[in-house]
Amino acid sequence: MNKFFYSYDDIHRAIAVLADKIRHSGQNFDLMLAIGGGGLIPARILRSFLNIPVYSVTLAYYDAEDRPTDCPHKVQWLDESMAAKLRGKRVLVVDEVDDSRVTLAYCLNELKATGIDQLGVAVLHEKQKTKQAELPPGLPYFSAITVGEDWIVYPWDATDIDAHNRDITAQQHERTTQ
Numbered sequence: 001m002n003k004f005f006y007s008y009d010d011i012h013r014a015i016a017v018l019a020d021k022i023r024h025s026g027q028n029f030d031l032m033l034a035i036g037g038g039g040l041i042p043a044r045i046l047r048s049f050l051n052i053p054v055y056s057v058t059l060a061y062y063d064a065e066d067r068p069t070d071c072p073h074k075v076q077w078l079d080e081s082m083a084a085k086l087r088g089k090r091v092l093v094v095d096e097v098d099d100s101r102v103t104l105a106y107c108l109n110e111l112k113a114t115g116i117d118q119l120g121v122a123v124l125h126e127k128q129k130t131k132q133a134e135l136p137p138g139l140p141y142f143s144a145i146t147v148g149e150d151w152i153v154y155p156w157d158a159t160d161i162d163a164h165n166r167d168i169t170a171q172q173h174e175r176t177t178q
Helices: 008-024 040-050 080-086 102-113 161-177
Strands: 003-005 031-036 054-062 068-076 091-098 119-127 141-147 151-153
Touching: 003 161, 008 040, 008 119, 008 141, 031 040, 031 102, 040 054, 040 091, 040 119, 054 102, 068 102, 091 102, 102 119
Parallel strands: 003 151, 031 054, 031 091, 091 119, 119 141
Antiparallel strands: 054 068
């Protein structure tokens, strides 16, 4: 599978576009709920644009080798007192990528089961591919960038940011010489 590398600058610019889409939609959200792992950093940057608080949950769908598991599972979830604070609020669920859609659908279903039902979704990247799960009809949905099926490599996944940046430079060079 091909990989596509993004820099922090790329992410920041894409989130500025995402924030504009949300602001111009007429949808007003009271807070964001970041899906931990990939959604934390995009939600924090998005907070600078939307000026609403960020809460988080953590779900795991991929194993240590980046292979999907049978289904997502909760690593960190809302306790009853936090869920009570979110009920009646307009909650924007934020993740980095809408790939198979399994994690997003799982999160939304679990939130609805706890009585949180005024939801929207914002993702940095929406992959153009057949989804394995559906989102509720009429759900406000926002994505910054629509991409193909390449594996996306985010800077926050790098253990060596200099090597990550070299990969970005090589990627840019490859694209200009094609």
